[in-house]
Amino acid sequence: MVLRSKVLIALTLAALGAALAATGLMLVAVPVPTVATSGTAAIGGPFTLVAMDGETVTDQAYRGKWLLLFFGYTFCPDACPTTLNNISVALEKLGSDAGKLQPLFITVDPRRDTREVISDYLKSFDPRIIGLTGTQGQIDSMVKEYRVYVAQQKSESEDDDYLVSHSAYVYLIDPEGKFVNVIQGNETGENIAAWLRKEMTGAKRRRSGE
Numbered sequence: 001m002v003l004r005s006k007v008l009i010a011l012t013l014a015a016l017g018a019a020l021a022a023t024g025l026m027l028v029a030v031p032v033p034t035v036a037t038s039g040t041a042a043i044g045g046p047f048t049l050v051a052m053d054g055e056t057v058t059d060q061a062y063r064g065k066w067l068l069l070f071f072g073y074t075f076c077p078d079a080c081p082t083t084l085n086n087i088s089v090a091l092e093k094l095g096s097d098a099g100k101l102q103p104l105f106i107t108v109d110p111r112r113d114t115r116e117v118i119s120d121y122l123k124s125f126d127p128r129i130i131g132l133t134g135t136q137g138q139i140d141s142m143v144k145e146y147r148v149y150v151a152q153q154k155s156e157s158e159d160d161d162y163l164v165s166h167s168a169y170v171y172l173i174d175p176e177g178k179f180v181n182v183i184q185g186n187e188t189g190e191n192i193a194a195w196l197r198k199e200m201t202g203a204k205r206r207r208s209g210e
């Protein structure tokens with residue numbers, strides 16, 4: 001319970017920080033929460049989204065793999081490209097262990113981020129990162145489940161020219177679909193890889209009851 005509260009507080013602070021970041025241009029500066037164990041946090045849960053081929057995909061499709069989730073949007077000027085770069089570097093650093101992981105980029109701006117837009121955008125990053133979109137309702141419920149802060153900024157000119165301020169945590173979900181922990185997207189690829197190794201080995205040890 002204590003651990004769950006810690007992450008919840010951190011994610012709430014992140015939301016607050018993002019709300020205070022008037023332009024939505026900055027990463028949320030909140031210390032990375034530390035969680036020593038996993039399993040019961042009230043973060044995460046089942047989801048239904050749409051894959052790049054138009055097929056419906058649920059969390060069940062990824063059972064048996066660790067999931068690395070990042071929520072963002074392709075028009076994002078900095079947090080998203082930075083995070084996706086860092087994840088790409090982390091995958092490289094992990095070597096063959098990256099095979100146990102499935103990184104997902106989930107748009108919080110499904111109106112502009114069509115499947116084609118997302119596919120094109122992800123060509124700039126590691127090809128193992130899979131893009132997902134969904135209806136506004138599907139995205140909204142996932143954003144709520146994962147406590148992602150998302151706020152569309154008012155556009156002064158054209159309708160389609162807006163920024164979306166959002167929290168920039170990367171979420172780790174274990175092979176059974178349980179939320180494990182988060183890390184800030186602006187951590188270096190090296191730090192993300194080290195964090196992943198630690199979390200993934202820790203979970204294995206916990207499962208075998210050591």
Ligand SMILES: [Cu+2]
Binds near residue numbers: 076166
């Ligand atoms: Cu972003």
